[in-house]
Amino acid sequence: QMLIYKNNSDRKGNSYGSHENYLMDRRTSFKQIVEHLMPFFVTRQVYCGAGKVGSENRSQPCDYQISQR
Known part of the structure; x- marks a missing residue:
């Protein structure tokens, strides 16, 4: 099994x-x-999938962000 993570x-x-x-x-x-x-x-x-699911750091809730930054 191989797991690959892409995040920033x-x-x-x-x-x-x-x-x-x-x-x-x-x-x-x-x-x-x-x-x-x-x-x-x-x-x-x-x-290429640069987005992320959800939000963090007490930001407004969202389902998906098109870009993490």
Whole structure:
């Protein structure tokens, strides 16, 4: 059995970040980066599951948050 957890909050209202690295050719123009990577950054939390169920730290109750931060 394997269990995988993905979170960035400790259930007491505290959250923490994580870092990502992206490898690309140095010759990649900034225009190409903006055109192709920015849409991914904007939409990824919807299809990659960046949200969380419920609320914590005496926040208003909710069923689901689209983003933990």
